Amino acid sequence: MRTSIARNQNNSRETHRKILLNKKAEILVALGINAKRLAETRTEAEEDALSTANEESVRLRINRVLFGQLSQVECSLDRLKSGDYGTCVSCGEAIAAKRLQAVPWALYCLACQDQLFHWETESSIRVSLLKAS
Numbered sequence: 001m002r003t004s005i006a007r008n009q010n011n012s013r014e015t016h017r018k019i020l021l022n023k024k025a026e027i028l029v030a031l032g033i034n035a036k037r038l039a040e041t042r043t044e045a046e047e048d049a050l051s052t053a054n055e056e057s058v059r060l061r062i063n064r065v066l067f068g069q070l071s072q073v074e075c076s077l078d079r080l081k082s083g084d085y086g087t088c089v090s091c092g093e094a095i096a097a098k099r100l101q102a103v104p105w106a107l108y109c110l111a112c113q114d115q116l117f118h119w120e121t122e123s124s125i126r127v128s129l130l131k132a133s
């Protein structure tokens, strides 16, 4: 019984590792394509300057999201290696299996993620209020 549980854990660890490595490759490919598109846009002289600037800012924003995801994936791979995978980096509680299935690179449990999100939203509101006054 014990060995079968251990084997199951190893299996799911291996599965998560594969998912994370696939995701990493996917992000790297997307980043590569984005970087290439950025370079191509710059050499197309006849393209409208304003729309180029807009497109670049959109692509840079996408790249920023991708880089953020990439660091999460890499952090998850590290945690998989150290055996901390699946526990919340904030409160140390186990992250729900369902959540890990949906977001294998999740670093926070749902409660902490919610708190973090609210905090981020709140502070960005505060910043824009400061700017407005």
Ligand SMILES: [Zn+2]
Pocket (backbone or CB within 6 Å): 088, 089, 090, 091, 092, 093, 108, 109, 110, 111, 112, 113
């Ligand atoms: Zn947590």
